[in-house]
Amino acid sequence: MRTKTIAAAVTAAVVALVLAGCSTGSAGTGTGTATGTAKDSSSASAGPTGTITVFAAASLQKTFTELGSDYEDAHPGTTVKFSFAGSSDLVTQIQNGAPADVFASADEANMTKLTKADLISGTTPAFATNVLQIAVAPGNPKKITNLDDLTASGLQIVTCAAPVPCGAATKQVEQAAGVTLHPVSEEQSVTDVLGKVESGQADAGLVYVTDVKGAGDKVDGVSFDESKSAVNTYPIGVVRGSSNVALAKSFSAYVRSAEGEKVLTTAGFGAP
Numbered sequence: 001m002r003t004k005t006i007a008a009a010v011t012a013a014v015v016a017l018v019l020a021g022c023s024t025g026s027a028g029t030g031t032g033t034a035t036g037t038a039k040d041s042s043s044a045s046a047g048p049t050g051t052i053t054v055f056a057a058a059s060l061q062k063t064f065t066e067l068g069s070d071y072e073d074a075h076p077g078t079t080v081k082f083s084f085a086g087s088s089d090l091v092t093q094i095q096n097g098a099p100a101d102v103f104a105s106a107d108e109a110n111m112t113k114l115t116k117a118d119l120i121s122g123t124t125p126a127f128a129t130n131v132l133q134i135a136v137a138p139g140n141p142k143k144i145t146n147l148d149d150l151t152a153s154g155l156q157i158v159t160c161a162a163p164v165p166c167g168a169a170t171k172q173v174e175q176a177a178g179v180t181l182h183p184v185s186e187e188q189s190v191t192d193v194l195g196k197v198e199s200g201q202a203d204a205g206l207v208y209v210t211d212v213k214g215a216g217d218k219v220d221g222v223s224f225d226e227s228k229s230a231v232n233t234y235p236i237g238v239v240r241g242s243s244n245v246a247l248a249k250s251f252s253a254y255v256r257s258a259e260g261e262k263v264l265t266t267a268g269f270g271a272p
Contacts, residue, residue: 047075047078047250048075048078048244048246048247048250049075049077049078049247050077050078050079050244050247051078051079051080051081051244051247052078052079052080052081052101052102052242052243052244052247052248052251053081053082053083053099053100053101053102054068054080054081054082054083054100054101054102054103054104054251055082055083055085055090055093055094055098055100055102055103055104055239056082056083056084056090056102056103056104057084057085057086057087057090057104057105057106057165057234058084058085058086058106058189058190058191058192059106059130059166059190059191059208059210059211060084060104060106060234061082061084061191062210062214062267063210063263063264063267063269064082064084064104064255065082066263067254067255067260067263068080068081068082068251070259070263071251071254074254074259075250078247080251083098083100084191085188085189086160086161086163086164086165086188086189086190087105087106087107087110087164087165088110088163088164088165088188089164089188089189090103090105090110091103091105091110091113091114094114094119094239095113095114095117095119099243100239100242101238101239101242101243101244101245101247101248102236102237102238102239102242102248102251102252103120103236103237103239104127104234104235104236104255105165105234105235105236106130106164106165106166106190106232106234107165107168107169107232107233107234108126108233108235109165109168110165111124111235111237114237114239115237118240119239119240120237120238120239120240121237121238121239121240121242121245122237122238122249123237124235124236124237125235125236125252125256125272126233126234126235126236126272127234127235127236127255127256127260127261127264127272128233128234128264128269128270128271128272129231129232129233129234129269129270129271129272130208130209130210130231130232130234130268130269130270131169131208131209131227131228131230131231131232131270132166132169132170132173132206132207132208132209132224132227132230133206133207133208133209133211133212133221133222133223133224133227134147134150134204134205134206134221134222134223134224135193135194135197135204135205135206135207135211135212135215135219135220135221135222136197136203136204136219136220136221136222137197137200137203137219137220138217138218138219138220139220140220140222142155142203142204144203144204144222145222146177146222146224146225147173147174147177147179147181147224147226148177148179150179150181150204150206151179151180151181151182155203155204156184156201156202156203156204157181157182157183157184157202157203157204157205157206158183158184158185158186158187158193158196158197158201158202158204158205158206159181159183159186159187159193159205159206160186160187160188160189160190160193160206161186161187161188162186164187164188164189164190165232166190166193166206166207166208166232167186168230169206169230169232170206170230172229172230173206173224173226173227173229173230175229176226176229176230177224177226181206184202185202190207190208190211191211193205193206193207194207194211194212194215194219197219198215198218198219204222208232208268209221209223209268210267210268210269213267213268214267214268231270233272234269234272236252236255236256237252238252
């Protein structure tokens with residue numbers, strides 16, 4: 001009889017331990033689930049997601065491509081697409097209803113066209129500056145040293161068209177230097193000017209300091225004093241009607257952040 005009693009007691013103790021273990025396991029599982037939910041919720045609220053299209057000046061192609069990649073890495077779930085061209089061309093596209101979320105201009109004049117047309121939402125803070133430089137073939141075979149040298153007979157030079165920011169800056173430096181240039185062609189973007197010098201279709205071209213630096217050993221750059229008379233300021237703004245305003249604002253802020261400034265400075269841009 002006593003043996004049965006002891007056996008029963010042992011059985012009861014074992015059952016109690018099993019139940020306690022199950023209870024502890026359930027509690028642990030419950031806690032884990034709650035923590036996981038909180039973590040997922042935190043990640044989901046960390047920042048905007050989705051896709052935006054950024055219209056940016058041609059002179060920003062290299063830096064903005066890098067900034068877009070960096071931004072996507074720092075903000076999982078986002079995609080930043082770009083359309084690069086002369087600022088004036090981009091303005092026309094936006095005015096005609098092109099689906100853009102952010103506009104980054106190579107000058108304030110083209111941004112003003114959109115703000116006056118109520119096509120930009122909010123402010124348009126500046127994020128960089130740039131100046132012109134003469135791009136020449138490696139080694140500077142034509143021995144160009146200043147702006148006046150570009151007026152030499154037989155020299156093939158290219159510039160940007162007047163409506164494009166680099167074209168407007170070219171006119172300003174011409175006036176400052178008291179010279180009149182006679183380009184064989186006027187391009188719609190600064191990258192087109194650079195391309196003609198790189199390919200040997202032109203002896204020289206007026207581009208930005210950043211374009212010469214970004215071209216590496218494909219061209220040399222000749223600085224000139226009058227460039228200081230035409231400093232281009234680059235503003236950025238969110239296009240009214242953007243399909244993802246939160247992401248557009250976030251990317252705009254990233255361009256103006258310490259991370260963005262580092263990329264821009266390395267490329268040769270000046271502070272705003």
